[in-house]
Amino acid sequence: MSNIPETGRTQRVTIRLVVLQILVLSLLATLGGRLWYLQIRTGSQYAAQAQGNHIREVVEPAVRGEILDASGRVLVGNQTKLVVSVSRTSLLQQKDRGKAVLSRLAEVLGLPAKEVQDKVRLCDAKTPKPCWNGSPYQPIPVTQQATTQQALQIMERREDFPGVTAQSTALRRYTGVEGANASQVLGYLSPVTDEEVTKSADKTGRERRLPSDQIGRAGLEAVYDDDLRGTTGIDKLEVDNLGKVIGSAGTVPAQSGNNLVTSIDARVQKAVEDNLAQAMADARKVYDDETHKNFEADSGAVVVMDVKTGRIIAMASAPTFDPNIWVGGISAKDYQALTSKESNYPLINRAIQGQSAPGSTFKVVSAAAAAQAGYPLSSNYPCPSSLTIGGREFKNFESQGHGSITLARALEVSCDTVFYGLAYDQWMKDGGIKPKKDAKDWFFVTAKQFGLGAKTGIDLPSEVTGRIPDRQWKQSYYDANKDAWCEQAKTAKPDDYAAQIAKENCVDGYIMRAGDLVNYSIGQGDTLVTPLQMARIYAALANGGTLYRPTIGKAIMSPDGKLVREIAPHVDGKIPTDEKTLEYIDDATKGVIERGTAAWKFTGVGWPQKQIELHAKTGTAEVAGKQTTSYLTTYSRDYAVVMTMSQAGTGSGASGDAVRRIYQALYGVDDKGTIDNGKALLPKPQAELPKFNPDGTAIIKQASFTDGLTGSRTFLDPVPGPATGTGPAVLSLAALEPARATGRSRG
Known part of the structure; x- marks a missing residue:
């Protein structure tokens, strides 16, 4: 028998029962609290989410706004194409899950049956492209190139093609109006990312991103995306637990995006692009005595700026490309061609991203620095x-x-x-x-006061800063490269110039x-600058010293042609020169045209300097391991025109003829120096906004002009139709590491 008293045993049982009761009551209290929280405190929230599980959204893309030139010509618009789409929901409701329908559709479209089937399958981590990465309730496009005959076959035999539609859909179109390309300025579109969709899930209107949206990724398409994009329409469908549509839960109609009026003149843009291309072609025919081969002239850029507002009239970059290549997607072969070293990266806008030494065009800054000192x-x-x-x-x-x-x-x-x-x-x-x-460091301080070493703030993405190599930069550059220099110095030989320089830098590379x-x-x-930075400086010399922020956007207009907002010129500051110094430099740059290093390309061949006074500074920068960079910076009473070409020769020799022809086109000057205002493209920058018809189309006036290269011609601009639609594209920019300029500068 146990020696434990009966009373002790009873007490222990009682304690255990009490503990068990407390535990049971605690669990019941916890469960009750959780039920209260779910059903009462947050019941309405979960009820709404449950209801949302039975709602599916079908997206109606908004009509993206157009991008217009200063006169209203459509630089970027939309074109209507026949798009054949398939409803995946309808296919799944068929006995064979739509296999027969897709086979018949492939036969009509002249496509392999497997290709059509692949296009309507849903994308996931294991499914290779082609596949559909949008909503499964969204009509899935099979082709954007259907013919009218194919569309009629589909729509007239609806019983054979349930769930298949063929309708007109708008796609983005880069018009090339007046022959202007401007691809790096205009930009491109691409689909939104999952992250962008998630971040905007709680937003409404234009701020909300949907999986089917296209978004601007470069150029004006990116900067003014919120204005251009419009508001996507949504058709909410009620579905049962099997995904079958049982009704409508409401519709939000799409709203068209606004239009962007730019300061670009399509005719001037065409003349600038043609003259840059011609200058590069001409340079490649010239023998370089130093490298003993013809100049390569591998890239270049031109900027034409209104000196009184900072607005960009034209901006060209070479090499270039056809922006329509991105519409509807781009092949791997084409993408590789555009991003390869062999193509010299045409996606880069060298007017704002091309950094190089300015050569002697920088001397106006040094002259101002000397005056300040x-x-x-x-x-x-x-x-x-x-x-x-x-x-x-x-x-x-x-x-x-x-x-x-x-x-x-x-x-x-x-x-x-x-x-x-x-x-x-x-x-x-x-x-x-x-x-x-x-x-005092006057030469560095003055350059920064001229705006160098910093972005100009132009309304284009991915602008670079250039570089002013002052003492601070010298120290940071030394800190970053000291170890590499010292390692290279260990192998230095008397005839190894690079290693000898590394040896010096290892010891005191931080010293100015x-x-x-x-x-x-x-x-x-x-020293590194961009063509846009130099255009801004020479525009300031022309207008009395004001540094304007360069802009391309001029106004936002509603689809029916009403002003939404105007983008006014913005003053960023003044260059650090008093009136006497400014007049002094102004007279000196006029002398460059009349009797200096640019005279043989301007007054020497009949430019009417007394009627249209030009100012200039030539520059020829030496770059280690490359042929010389040609730089020519100029201005008139109205415009600053800057041209640069890599590996092309001297400033005046390579760029002089092209820049003169651009001025000839602007002011209507023929090769004999005769001025004909009737043939001038733009003798004065266009200040007023274009006029619009009641339907939102621009009113374009008749004009005749000469482009200075191909002769004169007369035209009547077609009245563009209203904007309709969107278009996809995918693009990434390659990066160029600028070469270091060394040696003496040439005029």
Whole structure:
């Protein structure tokens, strides 16, 4: 028998029962609380979600707005195509799950049956393309290239094609109006990502993204996507637990997007593109004495800017491509061709993404820096054929000396040694190899005040900053490359120039040497700019010193032609020159056209300088391992025109004829220097917005003009139809690493 008293045993049982009761009551309380939370506290929320499980959305794409030029010509519109689509829901309701219907459809369309079947299957992690990655309740497009006869066969035999529709659908179209391409400016579309859809799930209207949406990914299509996209329509369908449609839960109609009026003139754009292409072709016929082969002229860019507003009249980049290649998708072969090194990356807009040394076109900035540093504009400065600094000889172009000359004359003849001397003197004043704590660094400071080394803020994506290689940049560059330099220096040999430089940099690559600054003063060395940055600077020289933010968008218009909002010019600041200095540089750049390095391409061949005064600065930048870069920066009373070409020769020699022809087209000047305003494309920038008909189409006036290259012609612009539709595309930009410019600059 147990020795435990009966009372003790009873107490232990009682305690266990109490604990069990507490546990049961706790579980019941927890369950009751959870039921209260689900049924009362959040019951309405879950009820709505349950109801949502029986609602399926069918999307009606919105009509995307058009992109127009300054006169209302359609640069980007929409075109109607016959699209054959299949309802997957209808197919699944058939006994053979639609196999027979798809086979008949493939026969009518002249496509392999398997291809049609693959297009209507749903995408997942294991299913290769082609497949459908949209909503299974959305009509799935099988082809966008159906003929009228094919569409009639399908629609007249509906009993043979249940769930199949053939209807007109709008697709994006890059019109090439007036022959203008402007592909890098206009941009492209691509489908939204799952992440974008998820992030906008709680939004409404245009802010909400749906799986079927197209979105701008580059150019104006991207920047003004919210304005252009419109609001997608939604047809809500009630379905049962098997997915069968049993009714409608309401419809939200689609709303068309607004139109974008730009400052681009399609006719000027065409003339600019043609002249850039011709200049590159001409350069490839010229023999380069230094490399002993013809110039490659592998890329280039041109910017035409309204000097009084900063608006872009034309922007061209080469090589280029047909933007319509993205509409409806692009083949792997075509995509590879556009993104390969062999094609030289035509997707890049070199006007805003192409960085290179500006060469002697930078000297107007250095002249302004010298004036700020206190060097008299009225003084003469020595222009010897060469100057020895730090044991290194820095030469003028073709080792030509000009004696003692003014800064203005130094700009006209593009004398390097004048600027070498000024930069070296200022470097010494700032402490030389041991800089003062309060070093003025006028040449760097002034460049930044001109807006260099920073984005201009143009309404295009992916603009780059360029580079001003000041002391701060020098230090950060040293920190990033010191280890690599020191490793390379270990193998340095007397005849290995690169290794010897690495050896020097390993020791004191962070120091601003005299050679760095004198090279910089003529737009060489580590200096990088974009054509747009230089156009902005020369526009400021033309308008009295105002730095405008470059813009392409001019106004947002509703589909019926009413103004939604105007995009006004924006002033970012002033260049750091007083009125006297500005007039001095203005007169010097006029001298470049009349008697300086550009005279042989302008006044020397009959340009009417007295009637239409032009100003210019030529530049020829030397780049390590490449042929010279041609740079020509110009302005008139109305426009700044900047052209640059990689590996093309001298500034005036390679670009002079093309830039002159652009001005001839703008002002109606023939090859004999006669001005005919009736043949001028745009003798004054167009300030007013285009007029529109009641249906939203633009009213285009008749005009005759000469493009300066192919002769004169007369045209009557067709009145564009209303915008209809959207179009898909996929694109990614390749990146170019700019080469470092070294050596002397040429005028």
